[in-house]
Amino acid sequence: MRKTILLGATLLASATLIAAAHADSLADAKAYIAKVTAPVTKWDGPTTGPKAAGKKLIVIVSTDQRNGGARGVSEGVVEAAKVLGWDTRVIDGQGSVSARAEGISQAISLKADGLVLDAIDAAEQASAIEPALKAGLKIVGWHSGPKPGPMEKYGIFTNITTDPLEVAKAAATYAVADSDGKAGVIVFTDSAYAIAIAKSDAMAAVIKACSTCTLLSVEDTPLADAANRMPQLTTSLLTRYGAKWTYALSINDLTFDFMAPALQSAGIAGDGAPHAISAGDGSEPAFQRIKAGEYQVGTVAEPLRLHGWQEVDELNRAFNGVAPSGYVAPPHLFIKANADKDGGPNNIYDPQNGYTDSYKKIWGK
Numbered sequence: 001m002r003k004t005i006l007l008g009a010t011l012l013a014s015a016t017l018i019a020a021a022h023a024d025s026l027a028d029a030k031a032y033i034a035k036v037t038a039p040v041t042k043w044d045g046p047t048t049g050p051k052a053a054g055k056k057l058i059v060i061v062s063t064d065q066r067n068g069g070a071r072g073v074s075e076g077v078v079e080a081a082k083v084l085g086w087d088t089r090v091i092d093g094q095g096s097v098s099a100r101a102e103g104i105s106q107a108i109s110l111k112a113d114g115l116v117l118d119a120i121d122a123a124e125q126a127s128a129i130e131p132a133l134k135a136g137l138k139i140v141g142w143h144s145g146p147k148p149g150p151m152e153k154y155g156i157f158t159n160i161t162t163d164p165l166e167v168a169k170a171a172a173t174y175a176v177a178d179s180d181g182k183a184g185v186i187v188f189t190d191s192a193y194a195i196a197i198a199k200s201d202a203m204a205a206v207i208k209a210c211s212t213c214t215l216l217s218v219e220d221t222p223l224a225d226a227a228n229r230m231p232q233l234t235t236s237l238l239t240r241y242g243a244k245w246t247y248a249l250s251i252n253d254l255t256f257d258f259m260a261p262a263l264q265s266a267g268i269a270g271d272g273a274p275h276a277i278s279a280g281d282g283s284e285p286a287f288q289r290i291k292a293g294e295y296q297v298g299t300v301a302e303p304l305r306l307h308g309w310q311e312v313d314e315l316n317r318a319f320n321g322v323a324p325s326g327y328v329a330p331p332h333l334f335i336k337a338n339a340d341k342d343g344g345p346n347n348i349y350d351p352q353n354g355y356t357d358s359y360k361k362i363w364g365k
Contacts, residue, residue: 025181025210026176026177026180026181029173029177029181032173032177033173033177036300036330037332037333037334037335037337037338039338039342039352040330040332040342040351041353042353043353043354043355043358044327044353045325045329045355045358046325046327046358046362048362049313049316049322049325049363050317051320051363051364052316052363052365053319053320055086055087056081056084056087056113056315056319057086057089057110057111057112057114058077058087058088058089058315059089059103059110059112060074060089060090060115060118061091061100061103061104061106061107061115061117061118062074062091062092062103063100063118063119063120064092064094064095064119064223065090066095066254067119067252067254067283068281068285068304069143069252069253069282069283069302069304070118070119072282072348073118073119073142073305073307073308074090075304075308076305076308076309077116077312078308079308079309080308080311080312080313080356083359083363084316084365091106091107093120095223095224096224100125101125101127101128104117104128105131107137108131108135108137112137113319114139114315114318115137116139116141116311117129117139117141117142117156118142119142119143119144120141121144121145121192121193122151122154122159123145123154123194129155129156133155138157138315138318138319139155139156140156140158140160140311140315141158142161142307142311143193144159145194146194146195147159147164148160157314157315157324158325160307160311160314161307161328162280163328164195164199164279164280165198165202166331167199167279167300167302168198168200168201168202168279169331170279170300170331170332170333171203171277171278171298171299171333172185172203172204172249172277174298175207175213176210178247178298179246182212182213183210183214183246184213184244184246184247185216185247185249186216186218186219186237186247186248187200187203187204187207187215187219187250188200188218188248188249188251189219189221190220190222190251190252196223199251199280200218200251203279204218207249216241216244217237219233223254223255226254226255230255230259230262231259231262232262234258234259234262234263235262235266238262238268243273245274247273247274249277249278250276250279251278251279251280252278252281253281253283253286253299254283255276256276256286256289256295260294264295270292270295271293275296276289276295276296277299278298278299278300280300280301281301282299282301282304282348282349287347288347290336291336291339297335298333298334298335300332300333301332301333301348301349303332303349303355304349304350305348306355309356309359310327310359312359313325313359313363332349
């Protein structure tokens with residue numbers, strides 16, 4: 001009898017410890033979410049650098065202008081370049097590998113001074129980048145690799161992105177916190193992009209680390225074909241997992257543009273499960289869905305316009321023969337509670353921290 005009592009006491013103590021650890025972990029998750037949803041009001045980027053170089057032609061080759069993230073960055077580049085008196089041209093890769101390669105070739109033909117790889121994976125386009133380097137173009141990337149900073153292997157002066165691992169952490173941690181540690185998750189990725197794999201792996205790791213959450217699957221489906229693939233894939237996953245599927249995590253908001261109609265057709269309410277959270281980029285449709293409470297609850301938005309201005313600043317540093325700034329913008333999660341702040345009223349993350357004035361001051365404009 002005494003042995004039975006001791007065993008029962010041991011089991012009770014273990015259960016108490018597990019419950020306490022879970023509570024601590026959940027408290028940490030919620031504290032982290034409070035941090036990444038707080039307003040961004042202070043500029044933490046560069047304050048020194050070279051004055052503006054003379055007139056330049058910058059060609060922006062975009063992966064796909066239907067992608068809100070790529071489009072937002074290209075618009076920022078055009079705006080910032082105009083301040084410096086530089087000319088710009090945007091070439092739309094239209095979601096095609098060959099069209100992206102042709103766009104880079106066009107930049108050489110146009111005798112561009114600088115090239116922006118707008119959400120174009122450097123490894124995918126390595127053979128097209130090489131002749132651009134030989135032609136003397138200075139090249140910067142946005143989401144061209146799995147991490148921020150110079151990409152010496154491909155000759156890219158610097159790659160600009162929010163730290164994908166931090167972005168992934170914010171998205172997945174919100175699923176943990178919002179579900180009180182009970183999330184049943186499917187992660188959507190696109191293996192054509194190294195940065196996408198980095199994000200999806202990190203999101204999966206966060207969910208696996210939550211002992212009371214469940215990672216149901218990781219789905220690899222191309223963003224360029226989301227319009228065709230996502231409706232049927234969503235229906236199939238609903239059939240396979242049913243009520244177990246409570247959260248959808250994706251490496252891009254574009255996934256949810258085409259998931260939402262399928263959920264609606266299945267009779268799922270806009271605020272019903274699965275709750276969608278994106279680890280980038282903060283598109284206009286994503287903001288609209290979050291604010292309306294319709295088929296998306298969060299996005300770890302990137303400061304797209306700011307990143308466009310940073311692309312121009314980094315090119316200016318390259319033209320002047322100085323090192324990259326090394327600036328990496330911190331992750332910022334938008335949910336319904338803060339969707340009207342930090343530029344949210346315009347359905348884009350545009351931090352009110354004076355970054356345009358700071359860059360103009362650096363450039364002497």
